[in-house]
Amino acid sequence: MGQIYLVRHGQASFGSANYDQLSELGQEQARLLGEWFAGTHQQFHRVVCGGMKRHRQTADACIAALPKLSRIDLDWETDPDFNEYDHHEVLVKHRPEFDDPGEVKRFLASSPNAKYAFQDIFQAAMSRWMSGHYDGEYREPWPAFQRRCVGALRKVMAGAEKSQSILVFTSGGTISTICQHILNLQNKQVAELNWSLVNCAVTKLLFQGDRVTLSTLNSYAHLEWLGKPHTVTYR
CATH class of the missing domain: 3.40.50.1240 (Phosphoglycerate mutase-like)
Incomplete structure (x- = not known):
C-alpha cells in the first residue's frame, strides 16, 4: 500500500x-x-x-x-x-476595497481583535465563492x-x-x-x-x-x- x-x-x-x-x-x-x-x-x-x-x-x-x-x-x-486558490481574488470579490493593501492594513490596525475580525470577513468571502451564485466572476x-x-x-x-x-x-x-x-x-x-x-x-x-x-x-x-x-x- x-x-x-x-x-x-x-x-x-x-x-x-x-x-x-x-x-x-x-x-x-x-x-x-x-x-x-x-x-x-x-x-x-x-x-x-x-x-x-x-x-x-x-x-x-x-x-x-x-x-x-x-x-x-x-x-x-x-x-x-x-x-x-487565489485568496486575494476570493477576498476582493467580497470586499472590493481590500484590493488596496493599505486598506487591509488600516482595517487590521483599527480592529480591536484584528485576527478574528479578518477571519470572519474571509469566511464570508469563502462562502460567496463556494455558493455557486457568482461563478462567472472568478477566474477559477x-x-x-x-x-x-x-x-x-x-x-x-x-x-x-x-x-x-x-x-x-x-x-x-x-x-x-x-x-x-x-x-x-x-x-x-x-x-x-x-x-x-x-x-x-x-x-x-x-x-x-x-x-x-x-x-x-x-x-x-x-x-x-x-x-x-x-x-x-x-x-
Whole structure:
C-alpha cells in the first residue's frame, strides 16, 4: 500500500508585500518536520511540490534536514495543480476595497481583535465563492478548484509504483479540498477544516490502485515536541 504525505507549507509572510515566501518561523517549521522524518527513519521515493515559492521553500528546508543517503535518489517534480486558490481574488470579490493593501492594513490596525475580525470577513468571502451564485466572476470558480485538486491527487496516485511513499508540499485549501473528496464533506466543512490546518502539519493518505483513504489529519507533533507554543501557527 502506498502512502502520500500532504504537507501544508510553513508560515508564510502574511501582511507583507509578498505573501508567497516563508517567514523565518516558517523555515524553522519546515526544518523541524525534516528532523522529525529523519528521527523516525521515514524513507521517501518522490517529492512533489506545488508551483508556489512557499511550497518549494518548505520542501527545500524539510528535505535538507534528512540524512544525505535519504536525499540522493529522491525524484522531484513540480505540479502547479497543487497550488492554492487565489485568496486575494476570493477576498476582493467580497470586499472590493481590500484590493488596496493599505486598506487591509488600516482595517487590521483599527480592529480591536484584528485576527478574528479578518477571519470572519474571509469566511464570508469563502462562502460567496463556494455558493455557486457568482461563478462567472472568478477566474477559477470553486468547482474548477475542486476538480484541479482531485485531479492532482489522482495524477500522483496514477504515477506511483506499489508501496511508494510520496511527499507532497502544498497548501491548506488544497489539502482541505482533497479531504472533502475522500470524506464526502460539505463545502462549509471544507472551509472550517481549512482554518484548522497548522502550518507544516502533515495529512497522511493511504492508497492502492485508485482507492485512497485518510490515515492521519493535520498531524503536527513535530512542532510540539520542543515545548514552544510559538512554533504552532495557522496563518
